[in-house]
Amino acid sequence: MKMNKRPLVGAVWAITFLVISTSSVVEGRYHHYHKRQKKVIGNSPLAVEVFPAAPPALSPSLEYSPDPSHSPQTSIPSSPAAAGISAPPTVPSDPYPDPRSSGTSCIFDVTSFGAVGDGTTDDTAAFRAAWKAACAVKSGTVLAPSGLSFMITSTIFSGPCNPGLVFQVDGLLMPPNGPDCWPKTDSVRQWLVFYRLDNMTLRGSGTIDGNGEPWWDLPCKPHRGPNGKSIPGPCDSPSMIRFFLSTNVAVSGLRIQNSPMFHMKFDGCEGVFIERLSISSPKLSPNTDGIHLENTKSVGIYDSMIANGDDCISIGPGCSDVDIDGVTCGPSHGISIGSLGVHNSQACVSNITVRNAVIRESDNGLRIKTWQGGTGSVSGISFQNIQMENVRNCIIVDQYYCLSRACRNETSAVYVTDLEFRNIKGTYNVMNPPIHFACSDTIACTNITMSEVELLPHEGQLVDDPFCWNAYGTQETLTIPPIDCLLDGMPQSLAESSRYGC
Ligand SMILES: *[C@@H]1O[C@H](CO)[C@@H](O)[C@H](O)[C@H]1NC(C)=O
Ligand SMILES: *[C@@H]1O[C@H](CO)[C@@H](O)[C@H](O)[C@H]1NC(C)=O
Numbered sequence: 280m281k282m283n284k285r286p287l288v289g290a291v292w293a294i295t296f297l298v299i300s301t302s303s304v305v306e307g308r309y310h311h312y313h314k315r316q317k318k319v320i321g322n323s324p325l326a327v328e329v330f331p332a333a334p335p336a337l338s339p340s341l342e343y344s345p346d347p348s349h350s351p352q353t354s355i356p357s358s359p360a361a362a363g364i365s366a367p368p369t370v371p372s373d374p375y376p377d378p379r380s381s382g383t384s385c386i387f388d389v390t391s392f393g394a395v396g397d398g399t400t401d402d403t404a405a406f407r408a409a410w411k412a413a414c415a416v417k418s419g420t421v422l423a424p425s426g427l428s429f430m431i432t433s434t435i436f437s438g439p440c441n442p443g444l445v446f447q448v449d450g451l452l453m454p455p456n457g458p459d460c461w462p463k464t465d466s467v468r469q470w471l472v473f474y475r476l477d478n479m480t481l482r483g484s485g486t487i488d489g490n491g492e493p494w495w496d497l498p499c500k501p502h503r504g505p506n507g508k509s510i511p512g513p514c515d516s517p518s519m520i521r522f523f524l525s526t527n528v529a530v531s532g533l534r535i536q537n538s539p540m541f542h543m544k545f546d547g548c549e550g551v552f553i554e555r556l557s558i559s560s561p562k563l564s565p566n567t568d569g570i571h572l573e574n575t576k577s578v579g580i581y582d583s584m585i586a587n588g589d590d591c592i593s594i595g596p597g598c599s600d601v602d603i604d605g606v607t608c609g610p611s612h613g614i615s616i617g618s619l620g621v622h623n624s625q626a627c628v629s630n631i632t633v634r635n636a637v638i639r640e641s642d643n644g645l646r647i648k649t650w651q652g653g654t655g656s657v658s659g660i661s662f663q664n665i666q667m668e669n670v671r672n673c674i675i676v677d678q679y680y681c682l683s684r685a686c687r688n689e690t691s692a693v694y695v696t697d698l699e700f701r702n703i704k705g706t707y708n709v710m711n712p713p714i715h716f717a718c719s720d721t722i723a724c725t726n727i728t729m730s731e732v733e734l735l736p737h738e739g740q741l742v743d744d745p746f747c748w749n750a751y752g753t754q755e756t757l758t759i760p761p762i763d764c765l766l767d768g769m770p771q772s773l774a775e776s777s778r779y780g781c
């Protein structure tokens with residue numbers, strides 16, 4: 280079942296309602312915010328990627344969000360006029376008003392706050408000021424208009440804000456060009472951060488470009504050092520768009536490209552709706568995952584195209600109720616659950632559905648990867664109607680995931696159960712067997728259902744047969760290539776109740 284979609288309001292209304300003018304009052308204020316913000320961001324706990332995060336002692340939201348004690352229902356949105364901005368006098372009660380029938384939406388065009396949009400001027404202060412103003416009203420829209428290129432530095436757009444907030448990019452938005460231009464006081468691990476928001480939308484007909492190339496070419500990155508080696512050195516690179524501790528957020532319509540690291544990352548979120556995104560980076564750009572989820576629940580990802588140099592979509596620990604439909608991946612490293620259980624941690628992932636996907640020219644297709652020594656479980660995972668084109672490891676469960684050569688086998692493992700693969704067809708790259716179930720020695724994978732799985736070599740001949748180790752399941756139809764290593768029934772040793780704490 281898809282999560283409820285709502286009709287998108289076109290870019291037209293944004294243009295129709297450019298009603299804001301600059302004022303010297305705002306100018307004075309945002310310079311003030313800008314200075315204070317810089318200091319806070321340098322110390323922000325968000326710079327360290329740890330979850331669960333303790334509530335920040337010095338919350339950046341204190342700097343430019345309305346008083347959090349205002350409940351959205353009872354607070355009277357501060358009038359834009361109070362900030363010296365001329366704007367329509369009323370605030371719509373419908374968070375998504377039809378722009379053709381009312382003149383009541385509040386657009387905060389960043390150019391009205393002093394943004395230049397010439398691609399080189401630092402427009403950060405203008406974006407912060409527009410955010411602050413939009414945050415303070417119901418259904419405010421921060422608009423980065425079309426035809427202009429905005430450059431902003433690493434910024435935390437923080438809530439709480441009034442509901443219905445929209446961040447609309449119709450033009451081009453980009454960060455400073457590479458590590459040499461990155462301000463020394465800014466986090467090098469993140470660029471655009473949306474933090475502590477509820478009922479917020481990021482959308483637009485424009486492009487968010489990460490200027491990733493100088494980061495991909497750092498000598499610490501794979502094969503980028505002398506003679507194609509990797510050499511030690513500072514290697515942190517910013518994820519482009521991060522949603523953190525937020526609820527009911529939507530992202531739609533945008534082109535998001537050339538990220539230094541992950542393109543989009545959601546952690547600690549609940550209620551995420553993504554549709555019609557085009558995400559792209561070159562095949563050989565390192566660690567440029569398309570959409571990464573972690574500790575995030577109730578997610579819908581629909582009708583999007585992702586081409587990159589790492590996982591197309593990656594689902595980390597603490598995720599459940601994820602519905603993916605109509606996604607095309609490739610080139611990429613496929614759709615991946617994991618890695619889970621690193622450093623003996625507990626990982627719980629459940630109820631993930633992937634339907635109607637195309638995966639092409641990819642290093643993996645559908646993958647579950649766990650480290651030795653974890654606990655927890657991966658359960659209720661369904662892959663249906665997936666078309667593969669020249670994919671290595673079309674279907675792979677790897678419970679021996681290891682980045683060095685020195686991972687010991689351990690007795691505990693993340694329990695993998697209730698997996699289904701239905702109508703998975705297409706072609707595989709013969710470098711690897713198309714089906715590979717390498718389950719833990721001590722904790723078998725159970726209840727794997729395969730139905731209409733038919734995979735043919737893209738070119739050449741199958742070298743190795745499908746592989747299974749300690750994998751239990753059933754085939755409802757004959758699998759191609761034939762897989763006779765799947766074990767019947769359930770292992771005797773497995774305690775029925777064991778979901779390892781999930
Ligand atoms: C915001 O809330 C409105 C009203 O409940 C809802 O229709 C809309 O889908 C929500 N938007 C997001 C991004 O969750
Ligand atoms: C599984 O997730 C979907 C959303 O993808 C949700 O609608 C459904 O209720 C969940 N099922 C269970 C059993 O929680």
Ligand SMILES: *[C@@H]1O[C@H](CO)[C@@H](O)[C@H](O)[C@H]1NC(C)=O
Pocket residue numbers: 686687688720748
């Ligand atoms: C771990 O166990 C697997 C499966 O029994 C085996 O193939 C592999 O060689 C073992 N690895 C080590 C490092 O002992």
Ligand SMILES: *[C@@H]1O[C@H](CO)[C@@H](O)[C@H](O)[C@H]1NC(C)=O
Pocket residue numbers: 659660697698699726728
């Ligand atoms: C096996 O997994 C399927 C989902 O793939 C689930 O519907 C079914 O209940 C599971 N069977 C058992 C015996 O747990």
